Ligand SMILES: O=C(O)CCC(=O)C(=O)O
């Protein structure tokens with residue numbers, strides 16, 4: 438299993454410095470997740486995003502994309518370190534894309550899109566810019582998590598079109614209640630079920646008909662007596678989000694079926710690549726360049 442490998446073995450596929458390509462293994466503390474509002478408010482005052490990193494995210498992850506995405510190439514572990522991993526994950530990626538297409542169809546129906554618009558939506562989502570993320574949250578002090586000294590994953594919206602997420606039975610994933618901003622609802626794990634959350638791009642396509650869902654991963658609802666005995670550590674948690682995204686070079690605009698005189702377009706067209714880059718630019722620290 439990936440997360441039973443030693444640190445040195447996992448580091449044979451290291452995530453590079455900086456946010457792109459978002460591929461390979463990120464050790465605990467490397468990637469920082471934050472909301473768009475947080476990054477927007479920092480822009481004027483700093484350029485390195487250090488203040489966003491005051492609370493560390495205690496998680497490790499491995500990011501995988503399409504083998505044919507030349508802008509973001511996969512970073513694989515050597516085959517002998519984890520035999521079969523690459524071929525399994527490549528297949529899994531495209532199986533998930535098949536499911537994603539069914540969701541896109543459902544979105545088209547729900548928004549009462551014309552055939553031309555449905556075709557446009559499918560054209561924009563070739564599948565090659567999706568992202569498969571294998572997440573592991575190691576055990577951590579309940580107290581530190583409760584006091585926000587460290588985080589699992591702070592509140593944020595995904596900037597893709599939508600996300601399909603598998604979670605184990607640990608719990609801790611929560612979605613913000615649109616009717617009560619600032620309060621969160623537990624997404625209780627359901628065996629064999631995927632959680633599906635709307636991302637920023639679907640909010641834009643649908644002209645706010647499907648608002649992007651702010652979510653976070655925090656303390657699991659119950660700490661078992663076994664955990665109490667182990668020095669108040671929460672149990673580890675595994676999750677697998679699959680981000681379904683438009684192709685990087687495509688422009689995302691409100692679909693005309695979702696725009697009317699009463700509901701004018703709320704969003705300017707954006708290039709998906711530029712939008713993602715503007716949010717992700719502080720997620721990974723770039724190594725300082727040392728003067729020769
Ligand atoms: O681990 C989870 O359940 C959520 C992960 C997540 O929100 C993300 O990676 O964007």
Ligand SMILES: [Fe+2]
Pocket residue numbers: 593594595652
């Ligand atoms: Fe997320």
